Amino acid sequence: MEQYPITAAQRLHLVTLQNACEKQVLNICVSLFIHLEVDFDALARAVRRAVERDDSVRVRFTRGEDGTARQYIVPADDRPVRHVDLSRMTESEAMLELHRWSRQPFEPRWDAPLFEIVTVAMPDGWNGAFVRIDHMLSDSCAMIVLLCDVVELYAAEVFGTKPPADRAPYLASLQRDLERAADPVRTARDLAFWKEQAEREGEPLYTDIRGPGHTASGARWAHSEKHDLTVGQRTFILEPAPAERLLEFCEEQNISMTNLLLMGLRTYLSKQNGGEPDISVRNYVSRRVSRIDRKAGGTRIHCFPCRTVMPADTSFIEGVRQIAAVQNQVYRHTDFDTLEADRLRRERWGAPADALYESIALTYQPFPMRMQDDRLNQIEYRSIWHDNGTAVQPLYLTVMHRPLGTGMDFYFKYQAAWYSLEEVEKLYYYLMRILFAAVEDPEITIGELIRTV
Numbered sequence: 001m002e003q004y005p006i007t008a009a010q011r012l013h014l015v016t017l018q019n020a021c022e023k024q025v026l027n028i029c030v031s032l033f034i035h036l037e038v039d040f041d042a043l044a045r046a047v048r049r050a051v052e053r054d055d056s057v058r059v060r061f062t063r064g065e066d067g068t069a070r071q072y073i074v075p076a077d078d079r080p081v082r083h084v085d086l087s088r089m090t091e092s093e094a095m096l097e098l099h100r101w102s103r104q105p106f107e108p109r110w111d112a113p114l115f116e117i118v119t120v121a122m123p124d125g126w127n128g129a130f131v132r133i134d135h136m137l138s139d140s141c142a143m144i145v146l147l148c149d150v151v152e153l154y155a156a157e158v159f160g161t162k163p164p165a166d167r168a169p170y171l172a173s174l175q176r177d178l179e180r181a182a183d184p185v186r187t188a189r190d191l192a193f194w195k196e197q198a199e200r201e202g203e204p205l206y207t208d209i210r211g212p213g214h215t216a217s218g219a220r221w222a223h224s225e226k227h228d229l230t231v232g233q234r235t236f237i238l239e240p241a242p243a244e245r246l247l248e249f250c251e252e253q254n255i256s257m258t259n260l261l262l263m264g265l266r267t268y269l270s271k272q273n274g275g276e277p278d279i280s281v282r283n284y285v286s287r288r289v290s291r292i293d294r295k296a297g298g299t300r301i302h303c304f305p306c307r308t309v310m311p312a313d314t315s316f317i318e319g320v321r322q323i324a325a326v327q328n329q330v331y332r333h334t335d336f337d338t339l340e341a342d343r344l345r346r347e348r349w350g351a352p353a354d355a356l357y358e359s360i361a362l363t364y365q366p367f368p369m370r371m372q373d374d375r376l377n378q379i380e381y382r383s384i385w386h387d388n389g390t391a392v393q394p395l396y397l398t399v400m401h402r403p404l405g406t407g408m409d410f411y412f413k414y415q416a417a418w419y420s421l422e423e424v425e426k427l428y429y430y431l432m433r434i435l436f437a438a439v440e441d442p443e444i445t446i447g448e449l450i451r452t453v
Contacts, residue, residue, distance in 0.1 A: 001072040001073070001074065002072060003062065003064070003070040003071065003072045004070060004071050004072065004174060004175075004178060005068070005070060005071075005178060006061070006069045006070065006071055006136070007174065007177050007178065007181070007299075008177075008181065008302065008335075008336070008337040008338065008339070009139075009287075009299050009300055009301055009302055009338075010069075010071070010136045010299060011069075011337070011339065012301075012302070012303075012337075012338050012339055013026050013134075013135045013136045013299065014069055014136065015339060016135075016392055019226070019392075020229065020390065020392060021229070022105075022229060022388075022389065022390040023105035023106075023107070024102075024103050024104060024105040024106075024388045024389060024390065025229075025388065025390045025392060026134050026135040026136060026388075027102055027103070027104075027105070027106075027132055027133075027134065027135070027388035028132075028133055028134075028135050028138060028139075028140070028143065028388070029098075029101070029102035029130070029131065029132045029133075029385070029386040029387075029388065030130075030131050030143055030147070030383060030384065030385050030386065031098055031120065031128065031129065031130040031131070031383070031384045031386065032128045032129055032131075032147050032151070032381065032382070032383050032403075033120075033122055033126040033127060033128035033381070033382045033383075033384075034126070034127060034128055034151075034379050034380065034381055034382075035125055035126055035379075035380040035382075036125075036127065036379065036380075037125075037127065038119075038121075038127035038128070039158055040083055040119050040121070040127075042154055042157050042158050043081075043119050043128075043129065043150075043154050044080075044081035044083065044119055045153075045157065046150050046151075046153035046154035046157065047081045047117045047119070047129065047150055048076070048078070048081060049153050050117075050146060050149045050150045050153055051076055051117075052076040053149060053166070053167045054146055054149065054167055054170070054297050055073050055169055055170045055171055055297070056137055056138065056142060056170035056296065056297025056298040057115045057133065057137055057138070057146070057297060058073050058074050058075070058076060059071050059072070059073055059114075059136075059137055059170070059298075060072055060073075060074055060110075060111050060112065060113070060114075061109065061110060061111070061114070061136065062110055062111050063110060071174075073170075073171060079113075081117060081118070081119060082116070082118045082119070083118070083119045083120075083121075084097075084118055084119075084120050084121075085120075085121045086120060086121060086122055086123065087121040087122060087123055088123075089123055090123060091122075091123050091124065094122050094123055095384075098120075098130055098384070098386055099386055099387075101118070101130060101132060101386075102132060102386035102387065102388050102389070103388055103389040104132070106134055109134075114133065114134035114136065114137050115131070115132065115133040115134065115137060115138070116131075116132050116133075117129055117130070117131050117150070118130045118131075118132075126382060128382075129147075129150060131143065131146070131147065135299055136299060137297070137298070137299065138297060138298065138299055139286065139298075139299045139300060139301045140363070140365050140398070140400070141286055141288055141294070141300075141365065142296070142297040142298055142299065142300075144365075145167075145294075145295060145297065146297065147383075148164070149164055149167065152164035167295060167296070167297075168291065168292045168293075168294075168295035168296040169292075169296060170296045170297045170298045172292060172296070173292055173293050173296040173298060173300075174298065176292075177300075177335070180335050181335070186335070187336075189333075190333045190335065190336040191336070191340075193329070193332075193333045193336075194333065194336055194340070194341045194344055195344055197341075197345070198344045198345040198347075198348040198349075199348060200307075201278075201307070201309055203220050203348075203349040204220065204221075204278070204280045204305065204307055204345070204357040205220045205276065205278045205279075205280070205357070206220060206221050206222045206280075206356055206357050206358070206359065207269045207270075207272070207273045207276055207278075207279055207280070207359060208222070208269075208272070208273070208359045208394075209268070209269065209272055209359055209360065209395065209419065209423060209427050210272065210419070210423060211272045211273055211274075212273050212274060212276075214359075216355075219351070219355075220349075220357075221349075221351050221355040221356055221357055222355070222356045222359075223352075223354055223355070223356070224354045224355070224356045224393070224394075225394070225415050225417050225418060226354060227417075228415070228416075228417035229390040229391055229392060229415065229417075230389075230390075230391070230415070230416040230417060231387050231388075231389055231390055231391040231413060231414070231415070231416065232391070232412075232413075232414045232415070232416040232419065232420075232421060232424070233387045233411070233412065233413050233414070234411075234412050234421060234424055234425070234428075235385075235409050235410065235411045235412070236409070236410040236412075236428050237402070237407060237408075237409060237410075238407055238408040238409075238410060238432075239407050240406050240407045242436070243401075243407045243408040245436075245439060246260065246408075246435065246439065249439045249442075253317060253320070253442065255317075255320050255321070255324060256324070257364055257366065257399075258283065258327070258362070258364045259320050259323045259324045259327060260320060260435065261362055261364055261397075261399060261435075262281055262283060262306050262323050262327075262362060263316065263319050263320045263323055263438075264431050264434045264435045264438075265281050265360055265362060265397070265431065266279040266281055266306075266308060266310075266319075266323075267316070267319075267434050267446055267449055267450070268427060268430050268431055268434060269281070269359070269360070270310075270446060270450060271430070271449075271450040271453075275312055275446075275447065275450060277309050277310050277311055277312070278307070278309045279307070279308060279309075279310075280305045280306065280307040280357050280358045281305070281306050281358055281360050281361070281362060282303055282304070282305055282306070282358040282360065282361035282362070282393075283303065283304060283305075283306045283327070283330075283361075283362050284301050284302075284303040284361060284362065284363040285301065285302050285303065285304065285330075285331065285334045286300060286301060286363075286365075287300040287301070287302060287334055287335070288300055301363075302334050302335070302336075302337075302338045303338050303361065304330055304334065304338065304341060305345075305357060305358055306323060306326060306327060306330070307326070308322055308323055308326060310322065310446060311446075312445060312446050312447030312450070313445050313446075313447060314445060314446050315442070315443045315444065315445050315446075316438040316441075316442055316443070316444050316445070316446065316449060317438070317442035317443060319446060345357070356393075356394070359394045359395060360394070360395050360396075360397065361393055361395070361396045361397070362396075362397050362398075362399070363396070363397070363398045363399070364398075364399045365398060365399065365400040365401070366401070381403040382403075383402075383403050385398075385409075385411055387413055391413055391414060391415045391416075393415070394414065394415050394418045394419065395412065395413075395414040395415070395418070395419060395424070395427075396412070396413045396414070397410065397411070397412055398410075398411045398413070399411075410428060412424050412427075412428070430453060433453040434449055434453050437449060437452070437453055
């Protein structure tokens, strides 16, 4: 079988694995349940068909002759789909069982499957599937596309709805990524940009959600936590009406939800750090602009710092536009290797390999789970993202539209060695106050927001 190099996005995850003690650190796990009786034999057939249609989940990783990681795609097999009946458990007991599955590492990793879909009967009439997949195979967008495919394939057999459209091939997306990475003109242009960013406005400053005093002695960076990766997590649900108001505000002001959230987070960091104007937040970029990339599987996430220096008299909406200007530059160079961009910055300022300049990382997932046949959008769904028991960065916020777009989930995953649940709850509380104060008065200044919220 033909082998291919791994991509920069996959290399980012591989390095994370190599630096972590817990081997399940790359697990991403989600369950999707519907409040209906389910024909589990038909659901198993839908799962197998979805795997046949998605070449990304059939990727295997191997070591080349020189020791580097490479990837290849295997044909679909007839591996049975495991079914587990948890319906006689209590809700809490069943959830604990799913969380236990999410902490199981894939062993072996090399030349072996790195995903599993289990059909599950849950208490109180909820039925569906649990997915555990390695981050080198999938990101959250690819996971949503895969789950939608399973549901639509199942519905086509059981309810006679229209079958889903063909999946976009991961291999085509992979080959385009590798061609871009091998383009010397593009690479030189991206390298020049990220070198310039490393110089821009001097060394960045680490700011913590707890306030000042958390940088290394005499430094502007903080040491990352390498020993205690115990995870904390909390999901806050923003109800449909306020979520829709944020989306309307973005449309009215011609701004993106990502930039609105970045502005809200940087305002909170400034508030917690005595009005500090120099704030950095790490932003994850999905890199799914084309239809092929949106509909293909695989992991396409790169992440880069969003650094802005804003005086207190900057209006909130002007701050969002400043972030947009920064991000518009960054988005032209997001195919660059995240690890290399970080190395350039640390090297320029003499910071060690474990140096942190951002306490918060953000992902905004703009694609809700939505079926092609609207009859399937009337079903009552429940989706649950399960942590893998580890956290490799201080705080990671994922903002997702709820199934069918009814409200938003703010999913916080954080290092329990750094932050308490109370500190995370405080962050969410003030983030909402900041955002909705700005919705009511976009011209309010950062200084006024800090004083009044």
